[in-house]
Amino acid sequence: MRGLLIAFGVMAILANPVAAKPPLRDVPKIDNALLDLGIADIIRKQCPDISARMLKALNYVWGLKAEAGRLGYTDAEIDAYIDSDAEKTRMRARGDEFFKARGVETSDPQSYCALGRAEIQKSSRIGSLLKAK
Structure with missing residues (x-):
């Protein structure tokens, strides 16, 4: 009987392999929000x-x-993703693309202001984190 229970346990483990989690960079809900x-x-x-x-x-x-x-x-996985120099570089590149696509001129603070006001006005996730002074 004990052998049968062990066999069923092994079959259950083999039938339900643990799904590997994708890197957090591949979880759009988290990556895009950051x-x-x-x-x-x-x-x-x-x-x-x-x-x-x-x-x-x-x-x-x-x-x-x-x-x-x-x-x-885990907290360690989350912290490793947030603290990763490679991820910071990748996020900076994505941010640069975002600003460029919206006509932000990096040497002109008012272009950031125009984008910020537009995001606030449309109540986007970005705009919800900002307020006009």
Whole structure:
């Protein structure tokens, strides 16, 4: 009987292989949300007329971390993704593409302001993290 139970246990394990989690960079819900957070941060730093909704941003970050945890990622995996130099470089490149596609001139703070005001007006995720002074 014991041998039969062990055999069933082994078959159950083999029948249900543990699904490997994709890297967090491949989870659009998390990756795109962090990109939006970074874009909002750059806008508020570059535009003197816009500031951050800091409590909202902190809640947003905590919510993302909680969501990643619900998806099965450990704190160590989340921190490794956030702290990775390669991921920071990739996110900067994505942010640069975002700004370029929207006509932001990096040497002109007012172009960041125009984008920030547009994001605020359309109530985008980026705009929800910003406020006009």
